[in-house]
Amino acid sequence: MSEIQTPTPRDAFELLLAGNQRFVAGTSEHPNQDAARRAETAPSQQPFAVLFGCSDSRLAAEIIFDRGLGDLFVVRTAGHVMGPEVLGSIEFGVEVLGCPLVVILGHDSCGAVGAACAALEDGMTPAGYVRDVVERVTPSVLAARAAGRVESEEVLAEHVRHTADLLLDRSRVLADKVASGRTAVVGLRYRLADGTAELVASRGLEAAGIAAS
Numbered sequence: 001m002s003e004i005q006t007p008t009p010r011d012a013f014e015l016l017l018a019g020n021q022r023f024v025a026g027t028s029e030h031p032n033q034d035a036a037r038r039a040e041t042a043p044s045q046q047p048f049a050v051l052f053g054c055s056d057s058r059l060a061a062e063i064i065f066d067r068g069l070g071d072l073f074v075v076r077t078a079g080h081v082m083g084p085e086v087l088g089s090i091e092f093g094v095e096v097l098g099c100p101l102v103v104i105l106g107h108d109s110c111g112a113v114g115a116a117c118a119a120l121e122d123g124m125t126p127a128g129y130v131r132d133v134v135e136r137v138t139p140s141v142l143a144a145r146a147a148g149r150v151e152s153e154e155v156l157a158e159h160v161r162h163t164a165d166l167l168l169d170r171s172r173v174l175a176d177k178v179a180s181g182r183t184a185v186v187g188l189r190y191r192l193a194d195g196t197a198e199l200v201a202s203r204g205l206e207a208a209g210i211a212a213s
């Protein structure tokens with residue numbers, strides 16, 4: 001990447017936030033999207049963040065963070081639920097590509113979270129593999145309810161935090177990177193209507209002065 005050669009986790013986070021603020025303000029610069037960047041990055045990639053978000057069509061990563069080619073290593077599943085392929089992809093971004101930041105991106109009005117809430121209320125689970133997605137969101141909804149958080153925004157924040165904890169619990173590679181301060185994990189709650197991304201989870205950025213629950 002051109003701005004910073006070897007970004008710290010905090011540098012990477014601030015780069016991402018700055019892009020989101022441009023997007024929100026309607027002043028996107030569309031960096032790294034030209035032919036020169038395409039040629040520059042063709043031999044190798046050095047993205048500054050792994051973005052693990054919901055597949056929702058309104059969460060297009062490079063658009064909402066105003067970035068371009070070679071900037072973000074993106075992994076997306078409905079409801080940002082994870083299995084072995086997701087964990088392996090995130091570990092690849094952190095271990096092989098050296099990304100200093102892993103971002104979990106959830107959003108309001110998430111269909112997967114809504115389906116998990118509905119399944120708990122009416123006892124009906126969807127057919128096919130959609131069921132797997134819903135079942136992997138359910139523990140977050142249960143945890144939110146147990147803590148008395150029932151508003152949809154609170155449930156979503158709980159799911160983002162739960163995803164961050166699960167990621168660090170499952171991936172030794174990532175946990176070691178965070179423990180050593182080389183990588184941080186942050187969770188963001190995105191609002192579809194205004195495009196803002198709010199920090200709701202932070203693992204490893206605290207030392208840099210950015211704290212969240």
Ligand SMILES: [Zn+2]
Nearest residue numbers: 054056110111
């Ligand atoms: Zn979603």
